[in-house]
Amino acid sequence: MNERNHISIREAIRGRITDGEWAPGAMMPGETDLAEEYGCSRTTVNRALQKLAEDGLIERKRRAGTRVREIPSRQAKFRIPILRHEIEAAGGAYSSRVAFRETLKAPGFIQSRLRLATGARVLRLHTVHLSDGQPYAFEDRWVNIKAAPGVVDAPFDIISANEWLVREVPYSSGDVRFSAMAAGQIEAQALATSLGAPLFTVERTTWLRDLYITTTKLCYRPGYHMRTEL
Amino acid sequence: MNERNHISIREAIRGRITDGEWAPGAMMPGETDLAEEYGCSRTTVNRALQKLAEDGLIERKRRAGTRVREIPSRQAKFRIPILRHEIEAAGGAYSSRVAFRETLKAPGFIQSRLRLATGARVLRLHTVHLSDGQPYAFEDRWVNIKAAPGVVDAPFDIISANEWLVREVPYSSGDVRFSAMAAGQIEAQALATSLGAPLFTVERTTWLRDLYITTTKLCYRPGYHMRTEL
Incomplete structure (x- = not known):
């Protein structure tokens, strides 16, 4: 080369x-x-x-x-990092706290988003990601248990679901949405902010061929921004 | 090939x-x-x-x-389209309304963001972008007049500043930030939404070599999301 x-x-x-x-x-x-x-x-x-x-x-x-090209067509590229890496790259010490963890029958909107059969079971996981002990992002994740059975017993106090899944199913494809949402009660409490605060939000759904694995919503603390160059 | x-x-x-x-x-x-x-x-x-x-x-x-790679490193790519193209691609009819237009001496934060000399003049422009007559996004733009003198007389009722600048200075580089902000009075009025509503926000600053051209903040209407695939 x-x-x-x-x-x-x-x-x-x-x-x-x-x-x-x-x-x-x-x-x-x-x-x-x-x-x-x-x-x-x-x-x-x-x-x-x-x-x-x-x-x-x-x-x-x-x-x-x-x-x-008549008009140059710009592409903004974002590396979607593992949160621990993002926090450490900014010089923070990463930690996380699992605030909720339960296996249950998928509710309708998750059944449809993960293309599950009726009655399929999912793991729901709420995680607070912290930088230097301060809330950094709140994650609401659903995992298709059939796609990753080990998720039920995975030690999410030691390794985040994100990292664990990337190792289990490294080559999945995904869909990403960026938006803004108002903090509800759960997000406000997790991020130690006020109800209604504007939160930059990243939603991701991933699959491997035709098997849907997980869908997650990540709300960053107020003031966060994601930056890239054109 | x-x-x-x-x-x-x-x-x-x-x-x-x-x-x-x-x-x-x-x-x-x-x-x-x-x-x-x-x-x-x-x-x-x-x-x-x-x-x-x-x-x-x-x-x-x-x-x-x-x-x-040990862990595949994902990159999300977004085409940053011209707003008219984005709205038309979604099947809407595009229109825009210039809500404010004034040339003035750059305030401190714009002087530093556009690396201007003290006293340098800028055009400030507020534009409401509409889809089918409904507010879609509100834009607060500052243009370095020295970098694009024609901007003072450009017919922004006919062509958006975005399109005009892309034609004038097609090969600029840029910096992009995504975040969420609460609608202030100006944004709430322009987007016909309530004060404090969470708005997905894209900030861009562009330059050509060492000449800074423009900086703009685009707030989308509540509920908007930007989507891509991994």
């Missing part, structure tokens, strides 16, 4: 786009021509273009070639 | 990881070996691995080769 080479070529091409040599909407030279011009392999040009496509600067079509 | 080929090889490799042939933490064969095994070019293997690396399944190091 000739790392430096494909990065320098990528930035050279980026410069030619932003300086207007190839205008918005214009076709760019083919990979073979670019490889010849830069005296490198097509692999290298390919890697350079890949990143520019991800950045939303160019559009690559299978037969049609590569075109400069 | 042999599109189908690199996708089928990528999915074959993904299967070997998720089926445990290459365990978490294990080294994978080199690109040359994989190319030989699959009877394809190294370019193709390279493209296949690129996507698996993005998906957080493998880790590629320049000299050390490719390793299966």
